[in-house]
Amino acid sequence: MSTPLLVDVDTGIDDSLALLYLLASPEAEVRGIVATAGNVPVAQVATNTLAWLDLCGADDVEVALGAATPLTIPLRTTEDTHGPYGVGHAVLPPPRRTTSPQSGAQLWIDVARAHPGEVTGLVTGPLTTLALAVRAEPELPKLLQRIVVMGGAFGHPGNTTPTAEWNISVDPEAAAEVFAAFSGLPAGRRPVICGLDVTETIEMRPEHLRLLAVRSGSAPPELLSPDDPPTVRSRASNPIVRHLSDAIRFYMDFHRTHDQGYLAHMHDPFAAAFALGRVPVTMRPATVDVELAGSLTRGMTVADWVGHWGREPNADIVTATDPVAFFEDLVERVGNLARTRGSAAIVAG
Structure with missing residues (x-):
């Protein structure tokens, strides 16, 4: 069965792989993509998104510019994590x-x-x-089947502040508005939140990229190493593999320099896989809100698991998954996409 999707991204490195995964998935029926400022400014988000779509032969998917700034605070971007243009070392063809x-x-x-x-x-x-869309159309939560959000941290350290995850911390007011607006929906329609508790178990390692390249038929072997000098770039014959590898190399180097190992947390591809029902998960309902006033905890996602607030659950939080199954699926699908679309791009070029 197909899954109609509206995808809202701030295309950095893991968003890029999430887009490739969706384009590689026959059941994903992408009805449109929104480019929202976050990892990089909104114009660069749109450029990155359009460039990936072109590279994969998906030039019929509508891409619209979303918000350029948060609702009430200045925009912060994270080029240190995703590179000056949001795609690491990759130099994508202009859209x-x-x-x-x-x-x-x-x-x-x-x-x-x-x-x-x-x-x-x-x-x-x-x-x-999404918060702006709900302001303009308050019935939006009822018009959608549900939303899947990569964001937040529950009983887990933040990756931006000690308590806050990046996507939520960029615009806490927007997150609070969305979680409030989507309250009152029945089970099966509530938002699903994929927080750092789970997404930081999704550790992409060099072997995953090597296997993906093998499946694509790319040569020479795609071998990333922490011992490589920073000037090393992919020589892959397949353009999708080459650009993806250069992006992920930057991301792995970032994680290594922050004492997390030579790996990359693939937060967004996991959320994409969940949205398609492609990964086994355990979930718990909770009432979720966002701290807006705390001098030390602003942007923290707070979950009431047991009803202290006397409010019905407004979200289902993913609490566990199977990273091995996820990566087996991702390597197969994105490798197949690279084999078919990458070869077409070589011929076209």
């Missing part, structure tokens, strides 16, 4: 088209109205554009 004339918030509304009760919203960046 052959531009963004849609309509706004990202309007795309959320139009897609949901056109297919009421069918579309899953997948958000792998800040929730700013």
